[in-house]
Amino acid sequence: MATPDNAVTPRAQDYPQWYLDVIKRGDLAENSAVRGCMVIKPHGYAIWEKMQRELDDRFKATGHVNAYFPLFIPLSFLTREEQHAAGFAKECAVVTHHRLKSIDGKVVVDPDSKLEEPLVIRPTSETIIWDTYKNWIQSYRDLPLLINQWCNVVRWEMRTRLFLRTAEFLWQEGHTAHATEAEALEETHRMLGVYADFAENIMAVPVIRGKKTPGERFAGALDTLCIEGMMQDGKALQMGTSHYLGQNFAKSSDVTFLNKDGKREHVYATSWGVSTRLIGALIMTHSDDNGLVLPPKLAPIHVVIIPIFKSDAEKAKVLEEAGKIFAELKAQGLTVKLDDREGIMPGAKYYEWEAKGVPVRIEIGPKDLEKGSLCLVRRFVLEIPGETEQDQRKRKKSFVPRAEALAGIKPLLDTMQRELFERARQFRDKRSRVINTLEEFEKFFKDGGGFAWVHWAGTHEQEDEMAKRFETTVRCIPQADQIPAEAQGPGLCILTGQPSAQRIVMARAY
RNA sequence: CGGGACGUAGCGCAGUUUGGUAGCGCGCUUGGUUCGGGACCAAGAGGUCGCGGGUUCAAAUCCCGCCGUCCCGACCA
Numbered sequence: 056m057a058t059p060d061n062a063v064t065p066r067a068q069d070y071p072q073w074y075l076d077v078i079k080r081g082d083l084a085e086n087s088a089v090r091g092c093m094v095i096k097p098h099g100y101a102i103w104e105k106m107q108r109e110l111d112d113r114f115k116a117t118g119h120v121n122a123y124f125p126l127f128i129p130l131s132f133l134t135r136e137e138q139h140a141a142g143f144a145k146e147c148a149v150v151t152h153h154r155l156k157s158i159d160g161k162v163v164v165d166p167d168s169k170l171e172e173p174l175v176i177r178p179t180s181e182t183i184i185w186d187t188y189k190n191w192i193q194s195y196r197d198l199p200l201l202i203n204q205w206c207n208v209v210r211w212e213m214r215t216r217l218f219l220r221t222a223e224f225l226w227q228e229g230h231t232a233h234a235t236e237a238e239a240l241e242e243t244h245r246m247l248g249v250y251a252d253f254a255e256n257i258m259a260v261p262v263i264r265g266k267k268t269p270g271e272r273f274a275g276a277l278d279t280l281c282i283e284g285m286m287q288d289g290k291a292l293q294m295g296t297s298h299y300l301g302q303n304f305a306k307s308s309d310v311t312f313l314n315k316d317g318k319r320e321h322v323y324a325t326s327w328g329v330s331t332r333l334i335g336a337l338i339m340t341h342s343d344d345n346g347l348v349l350p351p352k353l354a355p356i357h358v359v360i361i362p363i364f365k366s367d368a369e370k371a372k373v374l375e376e377a378g379k380i381f382a383e384l385k386a387q388g389l390t391v392k393l394d395d396r397e398g399i400m401p402g403a404k405y406y407e408w409e410a411k412g413v414p415v416r417i418e419i420g421p422k423d424l425e426k427g428s429l430c431l432v433r434r435f436v437l438e439i440p441g442e443t444e445q446d447q448r449k450r451k452k453s454f455v456p457r458a459e460a461l462a463g464i465k466p467l468l469d470t471m472q473r474e475l476f477e478r479a480r481q482f483r484d485k486r487s488r489v490i491n492t493l494e495e496f497e498k499f500f501k502d503g504g505g506f507a508w509v510h511w512a513g514t515h516e517q518e519d520e521m522a523k524r525f526e527t528t529v530r531c532i533p534q535a536d537q538i539p540a541e542a543q544g545p546g547l548c549i550l551t552g553q554p555s556a557q558r559i560v561m562a563r564a565y
Numbered sequence: 566c567g568g569g570a571c572g573u574a575g576c577g578c579a580g581u582u583u584g585g586u587a588g589c590g591c592g593c594u595u596g597g598u599u600c601g602g603g604a605c606c607a608a609g610a611g612g613u614c615g616c617g618g619g620u621u622c623a624a625a626u627c628c629c630g631c632c633g634u635c636c637c638g639a640c641c642a
Contacts, residue, residue, distance in 0.1 A: 210641070404602095
């Protein structure tokens with residue numbers, strides 16, 4: 056039997072290629088003709104829509120509302136906050152003209168249409184939003200102001216990679232204004248909690264919550280909180296950030312309010328965001344050599360039904376039963392796909408839907424009709440060391456009486472959701488190590504690496520030194536409750552030997 | 566912007582050294598046989614060989630210029 060050469064991908068050997076392959080075979084996205092930009096295909100976008108809904112529910116539940124602000128930011132707005140402007144200066148797309156003109160049959164930019172002030176395509180919206188908030192906030196009664204925006208932003212990155220880093224990407228950015236520092240800090244932490252909850256319970260990706268070192272902070276922030284996940288190559292991925300902005304943006308846009316004592320004060324700000332990068336995280340955390348693996352809570356299709364038949368008589372019977380099962384599962388609130396395409400071998404359909412990450416497949420043929428049973432196939436099972444692919448394939452498959460099968464799908468999806476999280480957590484823990492010396496550190500990253508829990512008291516420059524020597528960076532300074540038992544307590548910095556109050560996470564990162 | 570590689574059918578590539586009818590695999594179309602883990606047979610459709618110039622009887626192939634893409638570095642949700 057002929058096997059197409061894309062059947063097996065080298066997950067461990069060539070991770071970047073494997074990653075692109077999963078995206079391609081999973082029909083998620085492709086590079087566009089536009090430099091550094093990505094086309095998100097319907098299946099990929101459906102995942103994003105599910106993420107949006109889950110996140111949006113959480114934003115609403117914590118008192119936020121959605122709004123929309125302009126794509127264009129006048130250059131003078133962007134430069135109001137000095138650090139912010141400096142941080143984004145090197146990656147801005149700038150609009151300078153507003154008209155084209157035909158000269159000698161060639162359409163060119165009309166030099167006479169030059170804008171008085173260039174417009175920057177938003178790399179993030181703090182500046183334009185705070186310029187707007189100035190008019191919305193007068194009194195402490197106007198606070199807190201809790202607004203989120205779903206939009207696209209542009210950052211002119213030198214090198215791009217589907218989902219992880221593209222010149223244009225989709226995201227949400229929350230921008231809140233508060234009367235006190237305490238409230239703003241509480242909001243910063245609350246939204247980090249929302250992200251962590253979403254990552255772990257919906258994406259099934261375990262994350263470490265912590266904060267960035269000053270060098271890794273968002274441009275213009277006083278503090279940047281983050282969640283960090285570990286991908287299957289041991290590299291860290293920043294999956295979301297929540298910034299405490301203090302009064303920086305309020306001051307640069309002059310946003311003040313009268314407090315209860317009748318005194319004028321600058322407001323306190325936060326901003327927080329996650330992007331379509333999360334789809335990249337999903338791929339790199341769960342997928343395998345057969346393609347995409349999706350946590351059921353984000354799968355656009357929960358169940359695919361593959362009818363199997365030879366004769367026309369069989370076809371009629373099988374399709375009738377398949378239609379009934381389709382309707383019954385749909386009535387349960389599941390999203391179901393009946394793949395009744397003809398002229399494609401059932402096996403080819405199995406591979407196709409597996410590559411797209413559909414969690415459960417139902418095969419239904421004449422034998423099932425006879426026996427009154429269904430063939431259920433899970434997209435994955437937890438690995439047993441040393442088992443062959445054949446054995447694993449057998450374990451994925453079960454033949455169950457019809458009624459039992461239909462009632463069992465929702466619980467099965469819940470189980471798979473749990474198992475994915477558990478598997479990812481065990482993988483991360485296995486690739487995490489408490490490390491005390493540079494020799495150990497070097498060896499750890501030579502052998503594949505992961506999360507190194509080390510004591511650190513270095514400067515920004517010394518972080519750079521570690522990056523040069525080992526390609527590692529400080530991923531985050533974890534919250535106290537995120538530190539595993541064996542990593543707790545004070546110690547001495549791995550590089551400088553200076554005392555350090557707690558361990559931090561160092562890793563290679565995307 | 567510095568270093569490297571590559572532009573040939575929708576996708577992946579061979580052909581370039583040594584100039585001589587534009588090829589292969591996948592995919593696509595039609596017909597038939599198949600159909601419980603990637604089917605097979607037969608017949609088809611699909612190309613200004615990245616762009617422009619030069620050498621030559623003759624250029625995908627040699628020469629010059631340009632454009633574009635990817636990889637490695639600095640930047641990064």
